[in-house]
Amino acid sequence: MKLVGSSQCPYDAEPMVRIRRRIARISALVGSAVILGACAFTGSDPDQPLTTFEPSGPFAREIDDLFWLVFWIATAVFVLVMGGLVVILFAFRDRNKDGQKEPKQLHGNAKLEVLWTVIPALILAGIAVPTVSSVFNLTECGPDAMEIEVIGHQWWFEYYYPDYGIETANVMVMPEDQEVCALMTSDDVLHNFWIPALNGKRYLIPGQTTNLRLQADDPGEYWGHCAEFCGLSHSLMRARVQVVTDAEFEAWAAAQQEPAVWPAEGEPGYEGAQVFLNKGCIQCHTVNTDSEDGPAPLPREAFNGPDLTHFASRNTFAGAILPEQGESYEASLKRWLADPPEVKPGSFMPNLALTEQEIDALIVWLETNE
Ligand code: HEC
Ligand SMILES: [Cu+2]
Structure with missing residues (x-):
């Protein structure tokens, strides 16, 4: 009886071709994803105000340093494991020679099992030390920090400066090289305050206060976004931090403390x-x-x-x-x-x-x- 899998059968070759094409297509896709992904590293592009790779203050830098530390450790592990795998695949491949001996089998080798359990555990424990200390350090405000209350609303951020009695919205103004302690809460649902150049994300929770430390090295405009889905216009809830010099900040604060001029009849407005x-x-x-x-x-x-x-x-x-x-x-x-x-x-x-x-x-x- 003729089997379907014989070489004469036309249906035999086709799946192989299809599989090869599919592999080629997937490789092209993965390849372009990797190449396009590299564009995300062009940091200073003004079209990417939310990049985390351009830290502009000590707290964002702490996150960035931690990221690169873990990245390089992970890269070393990847290269060692994959390199070892390739070496083993080649060294012990089936050479199709008569009399080739089966390599020594390691399954169940207690020493090796312990070794490759202990090494990753030690690496993870090592990474945990700076990670856990950063998690706390990024939110525990220093004694000289200037307090600014951040209140989330659907769909805008309110800012209140308790030491100055200033109430404002949308743009948080702060002096350069000055730590700000954002005391955050929400008026309605969960929000999340995120200024990538200045620190990581932190929740705004109704009925609770969460802290986030912010500090910028230089004057400039730093963009952010609500980072927790908070309803229909969540994608339109952005944040902006305007960092200014000390003198500019004092001038700004003095102007904000002045009451608004209310126009009398006949005056503009x-x-x-x-x-x-x-x-x-x-x-x-x-x-x-x-x-x-x-x-x-x-x-x-x-x-x-x-x-x-x-x-x-x-x-x-x-x-x-x-x-x-x-x-x-x-x-x-x-x-x-x-x-x-x-x-x-x-x-x-x-x-x-x-x-x-x-x-x-x-x-x-x-x-x-x-
Ligand atoms: C029912 C409440 C309500 C009423 C009434 C209302 N507003 Fe608003 N207004 C809001 C809210 C809430 C926002 C913020 C919306 C957002 O950004 O999602 C807003 C935003 C604004 C803004 C932008 C402010 C900023 O800094 O983002 C202006 C300007 C404004 N309103 C003017 C007016 C004027 C003028 C009127 C009367 C004609 C008015 N509003 C009536 C609730 C109201
Ligand atoms: Cu929000």
Whole structure:
């Protein structure tokens, strides 16, 4: 009887060809993934503000150092194990010679079993020492750290400076070479504060306070993102840290402590300020002003949107997503005020059906509010 597997059978060759093609395709895929993966190492690319390979302060550097230590240990293990495997495959391959002896079998060799259990255990124990000490060091704030409270909201970060009484949102301003102790919590669901150039990720948990140490060597803008899925617009919840010199920080803090100027009738921004008072905005927003005509202060713990005092001193808004690249501040503000949930699905700022005139007036007022 003829067997299906005989060489005459046309179905025999085909699977082999297909398998070879598949192997070629998979190799090409893996190869390009490896090559493209290397692009992630081009660190300083401004299109990759969330790279972890450009640490800009001592805490991010501690993580980076630990990463490279573990990486090189893992590389050495990989090379030794794979190299050993290749050597053994070649040295003991079946040479198809008569009289070739079967190599010595090692199965169940107690000495070897102990050796290759103990060595990895020692390596892991060795790596655990710097890992565990870093885990604690990255979150246990030093005695001279400046405290900034970070409160997560769906979908924006609020910042409060207890020593200065400053309330702000979206942009955390801090001095260079100064440790900041972020005291973090959440107003609603789990969030996670992550500024890759300054430290790792840490949860914001409702009803609890978590700490994270932040410090930057140099002035600059450092981008971050909420790193825990927190609802519909999680992907639009970004964070920005603006690092400035000591003198700039003191000037910034002094300006933020000033109450907002409330425009009187006939002054620029007056119409917008009236829209702000009369269109329901003050249910969720406040501006801190000493004018009796301004809004009553909202308690911090009440549900509210970002504090709009000195709104125009911030270079980004709406969870640090606006203005988008290439878009003007006015254009994006117009888009936001016209229909917030259109810009940010699920936004807790509703579409208030403002007229174009009201929006233009609001923009004038918001922009005077530096
Ligand atoms: C029901 C509450 C609510 C009302 C009413 C409301 N807002 Fe908002 N507003 C929010 C919330 C919440 C955000 C933050 C949204 C986000 O980034 O996800 C926000 C964001 C903003 C921002 C961006 C601020 C920043 O720093 O990110 C501006 C400007 C703003 N609102 C203006 C207004 C104006 C003007 C009105 C009235 C016409 C108004 N809002 C009414 C809740 C409200
Ligand atoms: Cu979040």
